[in-house]
Amino acid sequence: MTRQIKKIGILTSGGDASGMNAAVRSIVRYANYKKLEVVGFYEGFKGLINNNYETLSNNFVGGIIDRGGTVLFTARSEEFKTKEGMETAKKNIESNNIDALVIIGGDGSFRGARDLNNLGISSVGIPATIDNDIFGTDYSLGFDTALNVIISLISKIRDTASSHERIFVIEVMGRNSGELAINSCLAGGADYVLIPEVKVNLVKISNAIKNHREGKRHTLIIVAEGAAKATDVAASIKLLVEHEVRISVLGHIQRGGSPSALDRILASKFSQKAVDFLISGGKNAMVGLQNNKIKTVPFEEVFSKQKGIDKNLYEFAHILAL
Numbered sequence: 194m195t196r197q198i199k200k201i202g203i204l205t206s207g208g209d210a211s212g213m214n215a216a217v218r219s220i221v222r223y224a225n226y227k228k229l230e231v232v233g234f235y236e237g238f239k240g241l242i243n244n245n246y247e248t249l250s251n252n253f254v255g256g257i258i259d260r261g262g263t264v265l266f267t268a269r270s271e272e273f274k275t276k277e278g279m280e281t282a283k284k285n286i287e288s289n290n291i292d293a294l295v296i297i298g299g300d301g302s303f304r305g306a307r308d309l310n311n312l313g314i315s316s317v318g319i320p321a322t323i324d325n326d327i328f329g330t331d332y333s334l335g336f337d338t339a340l341n342v343i344i345s346l347i348s349k350i351r352d353t354a355s356s357h358e359r360i361f362v363i364e365v366m367g368r369n370s371g372e373l374a375i376n377s378c379l380a381g382g383a384d385y386v387l388i389p390e391v392k393v394n395l396v397k398i399s400n401a402i403k404n405h406r407e408g409k410r411h412t413l414i415i416v417a418e419g420a421a422k423a424t425d426v427a428a429s430i431k432l433l434v435e436h437e438v439r440i441s442v443l444g445h446i447q448r449g450g451s452p453s454a455l456d457r458i459l460a461s462k463f464s465q466k467a468v469d470f471l472i473s474g475g476k477n478a479m480v481g482l483q484n485n486k487i488k489t490v491p492f493e494e495v496f497s498k499q500k501g502i503d504k505n506l507y508e509f510a511h512i513l514a515l
């Protein structure tokens with residue numbers, strides 16, 4: 194028979210992503226509705242080690258649905274990866290009579306959750322990373338908000354690029370994944386996108402720019418940070434095309450801000466599934482969106498494959514720019 198859970202802990206871990214707060218709010222309100230006590234650990238796994246937590250009431254999570262970042266704060270904890278750190282975390286969880294955890298973060302955070310599970314601590318993960326690179330879910334919290342921020346910035350840059358007949362290289366986040374860059378190119382109406390998954394060919398792009406259709410006044414090139422540096426891309430293209438090239442590195446602006454409607458709704462749906470999963474005795478899995486359905490995906494499956502990019506979307510974004 195499944196042991197009835199009474200108290201759960203929540204934490205946010207890894208890079209902050211808009212929608213984390215909306216998830217914290219939904220978990221607290223829904224868990225309280227289900228008669229579970231909820232505590233929030235501050236600064237991710239660091240909070241588990243330092244036993245830094247407080248009880249989260251429905252009042253505590255009032256007014257946070259529209260806030261970016263995370264009210265529980267986040268951290269990257271090397272200590273947690275050590276045997277001693279993990280044992281301390283386990284001891285604190287057990288001495289506080291916490292039956293299970295909800296971990297909101299990326300795949301690194303889920304590896305930490307899996308390790309805790311190996312020590313007998315149950316948990317469920319909620320995917321949150323603007324990179325949207327977690328296998329097993331079509332969307333992660335923060336991706337849609339970041340994408341919306343980026344496309345609004347691309348629009349502003351296009352005004353200048355078009356007025357001055359300029360080439361702009363716009364660097365977006367994505368160290369290992371071109372997901373954000375491809376979707377920014379598609380939704381922002383940019384012309385080219387450079388991603389870590391495809392070998393960069395600046396000669397080909399420069400030749401295409403030289404042969405642009407008559408009347409085209411601007412060229413927007415999106416570069417994922419993991420593909421190349423905007424400065425290097427701009428220098429090469431300037432040399433090859435013999436035309437002024439400007440750079441815009443969007444940086445941390447992409448990350449914060451009030452979550453989009455999609456991220457808030459997804460946060461609520463993920464939270465309901467996560468709490469129900471723990472109540473039914475589930476553990477060691479992530480909740481995810483697959484073909485518009487909320488599912489649970491075992492952590493081992495999440496780690497078993499790379500999400501990869503949609504090659505068709507990558508090619509189509511270029512076709513639309515012709």
Ligand code: ATP
Pocket residue numbers: 206207208209238268269270271273274298299300301302303304305306308321322323324
């Ligand atoms: P993002 O995608 O935003 O980087 P993430 O969750 O992948 O989010 P990480 O920095 O990789 O972010 O991981 C967050 C924390 O999870 C780490 O600081 C560490 O405490 C823990 N962690 C990461 N990888 C592991 C691992 N392999 N084993 C145990 N714990 C881990």
